[in-house]
Amino acid sequence: MDEIHVDVLIIGAGPSGCVAASYLHNNKKQVKVVEKSKFPRFVIGESLLPRCMDHFDEVGLLDVLKDYGFEIKRGARFLKGDIVCNFDFSKKHTEGWDWTWQVTRADFDNILATELVNRGVDISFEHEVVGVEFNEDGTSKTSIKDEQGQLYYVHAKHIIDSSGYGRVLPRLLGLDKPSAIPAHSSIFTHVKDVRRPDGEEGTLITFDVLDKDTWLWVIPFSNGDTSIGFVGLNEFIDAFEGDTSERLQSMLKHSKYYNDRFQGLEFKFPPVCIKNFSKSVKQLYGKGYALTGNSAEFLDPVFSSGVTFATESALKAAKLVTKELNNETVDWEEEYTGYIMKGVQVFATYVKEWYTGNLQTLFFHRPENPEIKKQICAVLAGYVWDDTNPFVKKHDRLVKNLAYLIEMEEKEKANQ
Ligand code: FAD
Known part of the structure; x- marks a missing residue:
């Protein structure tokens, strides 16, 4: 088992790695997943967003998750003193799922990985990626340490790095970049x-x-x-x-x-x-590899966007890799970075404006405006690519400007 040849090597069997592996396996690509831990294992990230149900559905993993009986999440409640701001996913601007789950991740991730193994996906648990070399054509040779500490090598046409906080390729290739989100x-x-x-x-x-x-x-x-x-x-x-x-x-x-x-x-x-959980990278892809999930970018837990971005980016990367393996041309800059960053930037604005206090001004202002609430609710459900939603399209201005107007109005009232 010294040298193995596959189409795609996936690093990490969290939600990101499992969604990518499932898509590629369904499309008859030869995949190997390498996972450092023994499952089930604990990881944080327990509140999901409705948008990720689309991803599990598309790759055929939704039914096995439904069977477990995780707690249903139909919205989210924010409290500030006596003021309550309740978001209900059935009242949102964008069409889409109006529920999701609150999950114990050890069980959730184990269900996904076990289902893939049952379907014939090759997952090696307690195997750790320790090094990688890329050839000019993007093919790679990855060094992996097995559970006995023995090294072996995987030759792949593509690597999808879904290693979460392991951040395998960002570390090995020097891709880390300080996050623009304030340190929390x-x-x-x-x-x-x-x-x-x-x-x-x-x-x-x-x-x-x-x-x-x-x-x-x-x-x-x-x-x-x-x-x-x-x-x-x-x-x-x-x-x-x-x-x-x-x-x-x-x-x-x-x-x-x-x-x-x-x-x-x-x-x-x-x-x-x-400590300082926000992470970022200089680039989301390179010749022969793509970064997905937390290995690429993590903003902040306040809007529970982590797993949803992990599965969104995994599905997109797996689709683009499949296209390339089918000899179709892929514009990674536009089709991957452009697409993923569009969503990341919407959430990044919401996270930043949460900590400036502007978004909190909108959430806790009374009386509520039902139309604005529906639009913000669609963002909180993870539908951040829908340009018909003004709170997506003009995310960089709308939250700030509206908070300013509310504060002006409140000052005026106080002066009357
Ligand atoms: P992971 O689920 O971390 O999986 C990566 C896998 O890669 C791991 O199993 C790991 O063992 C494996 N791996 C690592 N290194 C190697 C290696 N060298 N070789 C082989 N395998 C390797 N997100 C939400 O959606 N909702 C929340 O409520 C939420 N709360 C959070 C709270 C906090 C405080 C923090 C910090 C994050 C939170 N997140 C939340 C984010 C969430 O944890 C991640 O976004 C999510 O787990 C990413 O999934 P993933 O598949 O990319 O990575």
């Missing part, structure tokens, strides 16, 4: 949600906004556990003393809404702290 960090765990209220309140995904930079996510799962996590500036995350469990317990006291429900509950694993 996070601390999170799961709890056995023994004080979960009955009804919708118990299962609602909620973002409790403590201040402009600091918020708590609450993501209830169908197994009775709930994911809780704080996001804030490093100064906030570092200001608490003790180990990660003590720090998270102290942080919970800052959430008036959730402290009683979660205070003192046993954490299912020691809270994980990820």
Whole structure:
């Protein structure tokens, strides 16, 4: 098994790698997936967006996910003190899915990978990519360490790097670039949600906004556990003393809404702290490779866009690779970078405007404007390529300008 030849080598079996592998396998391409961990394995990223249902559906992975019974997510709730801003995905500007799931990722990713293995996709778990060499024509030779520490080599016509925070090709090829998103960090765990209220309140995904930079996510799962996590500036995350469990317990006291429900509950694993999570790269593709998912770009968890971008970019990359393998011409700059960055830039604006406070002004302004809410809701559902939505097409101006007008109006009212 020293040397293997395939059409496409996929690095990583997360949602991005699995969607890419499924598409290529369905299109009769010879694929090998190499995954560093043993599945099931924990990873963060538990709140999905409706848009990603299109991707799982298109590659034939939706039914197997439906069978599991993950918690249904029909919208998202944002709280600021007494003000509640509820988004309902059935009331959105763009046509498309009006529900998705809140998922335990260990189970979710394991279902995807197991299904692919059952369909005959070659996935090697506990195999780690450690090096790569590209030839001038874009073909490559990748060095992989197996579970016994033995090296072997995969020759591929294309590589799809879906290695998430492993960021394999960005590291090996020096493609990392500082993110334009302000630096934030996070601390999170799961709890056995023994004080979960009955009804919708118990299962609602909620973002409790403590201040402009600091918020708590609450993501209830169908197994009775709930994911809780704080996001804030490093100064906030570092200001608490003790180990990660003590720090998270102290942080919970800052959430008036959730402290009683979660205070003192046993954490299912020691809270994980990820610092400066936003990532970016100099380029999304090169001759013989494409970066997808977190390996390419990660903005911020506030709008739960990570998995959806991971599957959107994986599906697009897999389609373009298939075209090339079928000897069709591909304009990677336009068809891949142009397409992906259009969506990334919309979300990047929303993330930036969240932390300037402008978007929070729109969310928590009363009375609500139902038409504007529908348009923003379509963005939050992941439909960020729909130019009929003014909040997509003019994303760079609309949020800022509207927030300005609201603030002017409020100042005027205060002066009357
Ligand atoms: P992953 O799911 O990370 O999979 C990559 C795989 O590659 C891993 O299994 C890894 O073991 C493997 N790998 C790594 N290195 C190697 C190697 N050298 N060789 C072989 N295999 C390798 N997203 C959401 O959609 N919703 C959320 O609510 C959300 N919350 C988040 C909260 C925080 C604090 C953070 C930091 C992120 C959050 N995200 C969220 C983002 C989400 O985690 C990612 O966008 C998503 O997991 C990306 O999927 P992926 O398939 O690209 O990578």
